[in-house]
Structures are given as structure tokens and as C-alpha cells.
Amino acid sequence: MSEEKVPYSKCLDDELDWKLIDQLHSAVSQISGFCFEAKKLCVTVQFVVIGVIATFTEKKLDHAIFVAGFLIPLCFWFLDSVGYYYQAKLRTSMEKIRGQIASRNNRKTVIATGVPFISKERSELSQVKKIRAASLNHSMWLYGLMILIDLGIWWLYCIEVIS
Numbered sequence: 228m229s230e231e232k233v234p235y236s237k238c239l240d241d242e243l244d245w246k247l248i249d250q251l252h253s254a255v256s257q258i259s260g261f262c263f264e265a266k267k268l269c270v271t272v273q274f275v276v277i278g279v280i281a282t283f284t285e286k287k288l289d290h291a292i293f294v295a296g297f298l299i300p301l302c303f304w305f306l307d308s309v310g311y312y313y314q315a316k317l318r319t320s321m322e323k324i325r326g327q328i329a330s331r332n333n334r335k336t337v338i339a340t341g342v343p344f345i346s347k348e349r350s351e352l353s354q355v356k357k358i359r360a361a362s363l364n365h366s367m368w369l370y371g372l373m374i375l376i377d378l379g380i381w382w383l384y385c386i387e388v389i390s
Contacts, residue, residue: 270369318345
């Protein structure tokens with residue numbers, strides 16, 4: 228025999244909490260879009276700045292090109308990490324609010340109807356681990372790759388393999 232489904236009726240607190248979850252979800256979406264745009268902007272700024280420096284150094288390699296090639300992705304990496312960190316914080320808040328709705332209604336329906344906004348393991352990490360996770364995750368590979376390429380070419384310039 229199947230369980231009888233009882234409709235979920237929302238009280239005022241539930242309505243306000245669901246509205247808050249919607250607003251937090253919108254903020255997470257905007258931050259996510261910003262993080263994607265930051266990656267595109269980083270590559271654009273990198274090429275423009277290196278081009279300008281190359282023009283000022285009379286199209287000869289100079290340490291300034293490599294310093295810029297290192298600092299630009301490093302700064303964008305920091306910016307993107309902050310965005311990623313706050314996405315996780317907002318998702319944790321959303322999950323807490325959903326838990327409050329469920330406890331108010333003494334039902335599993337609220338929790339069981341969807342996937343969690345963030346895994347319980349991620350939300351319970353220490354502050355240091357949350358910061359590390361925000362800085363070192365799969366979406367940050369672009370910055371690390373840009374820095375590694377820059378450092379590799381800079382090293383070749385320093386040992387005079389390229390000039």
C-alpha cells in the first residue's frame with residue numbers, strides 16, 4: 228500500500244523563508260556568473276597589459292612582462308576565490324533555512340523534495356578548510372595554468388634560453 232500524500236501548506240514563516248531562499252539563490256547565481264566573467268576578463272586583461280608593456284619595452288622581453296603575467300592571474304584568482312567562498316556561505320545559509328522550514332513542519336517532505344544546496348560535509352568544514360576549498364578547486368585551474376606558464380617562460384628568460 229502506498230503512503231497517503233498530505234499536501235504541504237505553508238505558514239507565514241514558511242513563505243518568508245522560501246522567499247529568502249529564492250533571494251539567496253539569485254545572489255548565488257549572480258556570483259556564479261561574476262566568477263565566470265572574471266575568468267574571461269582575466270585573460271583579456273592579461274593580453275592587453277602584456278601588449279602595452281611590450282610596446283613600452285620596444286617589443287623586447289623584460290621582467291615587467293613576467294611580473295604582470297604573474298600578478299594579473301594571481302589577483303583574479305583571489306577575486307574569484309572570494310566569490311566562490313561566498314557562494315558556499317550562501318548555500319549553507321539556504322540549507323539551514325530549509326532545515327528550519329522542515330523542523331517547523333515536522334516533515335521530511337521539505338528536505339526530501341530536492342537535493343541539498345550544499346553537502347553537509349562542505350558546510351561543516353573548518354574556516355581554514357573552507358578558505359582553502361574556495362581557493363583550490365576545479366574552477367581555478369585557469370589561474371594556476373596561467374601562472375605556471377608565465378613562471379616557466381620567465382625561468383627560460385632568466386637562464387637565457389629565450390631572449
